[in-house]
Amino acid sequence: MKTKIAVAKGDGIGPEIMDAVLRIFEANEVPLEYEFVEMGKSYFDAGHSTGMTEAAKATIENLGILFKGPMETPKGKGVKSINVTARKVWNTYANQRDFRSLNGVQTVFSKAGVSINLTIIRENIEDTYGGIEHMMTNDVAVGRRIITRPGSAQVIRYAFEMARRKGYKKLACGHKANIMKLTDGLFLETFYEIAKEYPDLQASDIIVDDLCMKLVSHPEMFQSIVLTNLQGDIVSDLCAGLVGGLGFAPSANIGDNISIFEAVHGTAPDIAGRNIANPTALLLSGISMLRYLGLTANAATIENALLYTLEKGVHTGDFGDRSVPSKNTSEFADCIIANL
Ligand code: ATP
Numbered sequence: 001m002k003t004k005i006a007v008a009k010g011d012g013i014g015p016e017i018m019d020a021v022l023r024i025f026e027a028n029e030v031p032l033e034y035e036f037v038e039m040g041k042s043y044f045d046a047g048h049s050t051g052m053t054e055a056a057k058a059t060i061e062n063l064g065i066l067f068k069g070p071m072e073t074p075k076g077k078g079v080k081s082i083n084v085t086a087r088k089v090w091n092t093y094a095n096q097r098d099f100r101s102l103n104g105v106q107t108v109f110s111k112a113g114v115s116i117n118l119t120i121i122r123e124n125i126e127d128t129y130g131g132i133e134h135m136m137t138n139d140v141a142v143g144r145r146i147i148t149r150p151g152s153a154q155v156i157r158y159a160f161e162m163a164r165r166k167g168y169k170k171l172a173c174g175h176k177a178n179i180m181k182l183t184d185g186l187f188l189e190t191f192y193e194i195a196k197e198y199p200d201l202q203a204s205d206i207i208v209d210d211l212c213m214k215l216v217s218h219p220e221m222f223q224s225i226v227l228t229n230l231q232g233d234i235v236s237d238l239c240a241g242l243v244g245g246l247g248f249a250p251s252a253n254i255g256d257n258i259s260i261f262e263a264v265h266g267t268a269p270d271i272a273g274r275n276i277a278n279p280t281a282l283l284l285s286g287i288s289m290l291r292y293l294g295l296t297a298n299a300a301t302i303e304n305a306l307l308y309t310l311e312k313g314v315h316t317g318d319f320g321d322r323s324v325p326s327k328n329t330s331e332f333a334d335c336i337i338a339n340l
């Protein structure tokens with residue numbers, strides 16, 4: 001039986017990379033049925049303040065899985081970013097980003113032969129992202145940071161479950177509890193509280209600045225790391241840099257009822273409409289979605305075809321060996337399909 005999921009192609013390079021990924025899925029006969037939903041910039045323009053129609057919202061809530069391309073939120077009052085809607089309204093409290101070095105993708109570590117395989121779990125709702133800020137005087141701005149025990153517990157528990165499922169041996173908590181004793185202190189305390197339920201995993205903590213230093217010098221020290229929202233945002237982009245950049249950074253926003261799979265990068269307006277974007281990050285997001293849905297055989301076959309294709313030196317214009325001519329988006333997808 002086919003599982004039905006909601007798909008939104010998105011704006012900018014979104015439709016090009018989504019078409020490439022869905023073509024690869026089709027070639028592998030992935031047992032999924034797609035319901036394309038009305039969501040993105042043009043729906044803001046048509047007067048929908050959340051950037052999606054009521055029907056799209058209902059479909060996503062009904063199906064529980066959204067596979068989405070990047071979207072543009074117009075600037076201005078009265079519009080809410082789709083990402084904010086997704087995180088807050090649908091309570092997708094854990095942002096998971098898997099980073100691994102891929103043969104054929106140059107990074108600062110390639111020459112040293114260091115191989116990276118790590119997962120960052122970022123809390124997705126609380127912290128400074130509530131936007132509770134005001135000017136106290138003309139020259140003094142004040143912002144509030146909110147960390148709650150239940151909010152911390154749900155993402156930390158997810159992180160431990162994820163680590164166990166992936167066969168990791170350890171999970172670290174990144175924090176700044178030495179300075180922010182109450183907020184980060186609560187997150188850290190909750191981490192060790194929940195760690196007691198997972199004696200099979202080695203739990204440790206590390207101050208976030210030290211973590212950054214160690215990630216860029218010895219990334220192989222870590223397997224999985226859980227962090228609060230803002231620190232997690234910064235650390236996960238750092239990790240994207242470790243594995244070759246935005247073109248290789250997949251992401252999943254996980255909630256109890258709704259989960260959203262998307263690439264970390266944006267709409268890349270500078271290259272949109274030219275069929276030259278790199279679909280790898282969206283494909284990697286799609287592969288983790290297949291695993292999440294239990295379609296592990298399809299996920300493995302597609303992942304192997306991708307890894308093999310990259311290893312053979314096939315690349316789009318944004319990475320790889322400059323002396324080898326690059327492929328456009330659809331040719332790159334064709335090569336992966338040929339290697340399935
Ligand atoms: P947005 O506001 O939607 O985030 P942006 O202008 O910030 O758009 P990004 O999508 O974040 O652009 O991309 C930043 C840079 O990385 C751009 O130069 C873009 O062309 C490049 N880039 C991003 N994604 C890809 C991709 N999949 N393939 C190739 N280049 C990409």
Ligand code: MG
Pocket residue numbers: 265266267
């Ligand atoms: Mg951007």
